[in-house]
Amino acid sequence: MRFELIRQGPSDTCGARCKVFVAATGAITADTPRDFSVFAKGRDLTGATVVLDSDGGSVHGAIALGRAIRKLALDTTVGRVRLLRAPENAEPRGALSPQADCESMCAFVLLGGVRRVVPAEARVMVHQIWLGDRRDDPTAANYSAEDLVLVQRDIGRLAQYTAEMGISIDMLDLSLRIPPWEPMHAMTSDELRTMRVATEQPDIATGAAVAANPPAPIAPPVSRLTNGIQAAMIDISERNWAVVDQSGHSSLARRHPLTVEGEEIGSFDLLVSCGADRGRYDFSYIERRYKGARNAAPDAVGAVTVRVGGLSEPLKVVSSDQRDGEMVTYAAAQVPADLIDAFTSLGNRSMTLETRASGLVTTIRLGNTGARQSLPGLISACRKSPGDRADLSAGQLGGMAAAR
Structure with a gap:
């Protein structure tokens, strides 16, 4: 200083x-x-x-x-x-x-x-x-x-x-x-x-309110869904990015808690798969959300955006509805290979996921631990996949695949 x-x-x-x-x-x-x-x-x-x-x-x-x-x-x-x-x-x-x-x-x-x-x-x-x-x-x-x-x-x-x-x-x-x-x-x-932080002050622009003494947290529902499949059937880690197999299709995946100012209101899964379009990846966001002690559950999630550095891509919300006491949202998009390449490049990189629902905004930043090491495994699995993905060239598998 x-x-x-x-x-x-x-x-x-x-x-x-x-x-x-x-x-x-x-x-x-x-x-x-x-x-x-x-x-x-x-x-x-x-x-x-x-x-x-x-x-x-x-x-x-x-x-x-x-x-x-x-x-x-x-x-x-x-x-x-x-x-x-x-x-x-x-x-x-x-x-x-x-x-x-x-x-x-x-x-x-x-x-x-x-x-x-x-x-x-x-x-x-x-x-x-x-x-x-x-x-x-x-x-x-x-x-x-x-x-x-x-x-x-x-x-x-x-x-x-x-x-x-x-x-x-x-x-x-x-x-x-x-x-x-x-x-x-x-x-x-x-x-x-x-809180007596200021001894005197004019009116200050209001930020997000936080209760000084929140009530006891509400226990989350036991069930967890991932795109309609029980989470136990899909081994997705909260600790690092890794390649997972889902019904014969491989994805680079990561799970993360969903919080609002520290209150846990659910979790979400991210899955990156090889896309059919040249230079793009399929990107999926699957969220399970429940009512918190300080935050009511919205009727539906209206928007989801992914950001890496200066790159930003909106996801299309395919569905967002109540299932067994929790709201399950599925959003997806084909994102540029540059976005995934930037995230999986050497060094500490972060990805930010933002959701908007009934006036409530969540913003979560997660790191790239395991992403750089696991992406070649995803590319290899995509080349071996049956159907139309088996014929994809290196160029069609995205910029990182071509580099590999």
Whole structure:
């Protein structure tokens, strides 16, 4: 994180009432508290406001930085300091812009301010803390007992720090509901006020509401359907992508929980098969959804979209109806080989699935663990399949197949 001292301007506008800003931008690391201490040493920061614009970072770094801000009795806000034109060798002057985000652990740094202001245009965004090297595909990763101890210890430290700053523990509870495969939760004006994250604030654009004290979760139905077939008959993993055989047809498949701000409301299967059209793959989405404690079951899913990087493809919802107490949705499309190639390329890649149903939006991000290794097996199986797929050329099996 980078720190810069800037006085409010223009000077002829604010005069003797010009504020002092400490612009704090960038990622929070374990070294950030030390860097801030070096920055603050020898400077008069009396009455200054720390202006935060950060995507978060280290848990320990954020806690130590927040405590340092409180020790100096500084104020905090979310925004950016825009430098103004000034004569050469003149003191730098800046204007506060509220167009900024304070994400993840930055939200806890914000708590360090004696006076905390969140402008209407700014966003404070929270989610669960997670082991950084396993965030790309969290359901595929392995976790040791030592890993669990580390996370639990950090949660305890955050709880102690939150209470120490005089903030409702509900803020930490809210953060811990949002799993790493969902988008971060943008805190609403009510949450910022009732949880005492902001000491004063104008009206803030409302994000998705989350109950402070949700009722006990409703147990999900036991049955699980996958395109009309009992899930037990199809070995689809939640841990990684793998080739599965379904009634003689091979697919690259993955299963994932379906959640809304941490509440599990079902699960879905993704199946990628070789398409008959040149340079495209058949892509299927099969979802089982039930009523949650905080989220009612919709009448039907209206739209499903898959995204990989800058590529996006809408799926056609073929059916979405109630079956044995749960809603089963089937959507499909022929997607470009470029989309699958990008997802299965070397390195950590992610795929995002978005659904829209009766005003409820779900957004799930899942990684590519096993996809690159398993795709050649799918291509080989497609070449051996009976019927029209047996005659497909490498070009008709998609870009990755041709490369193989």
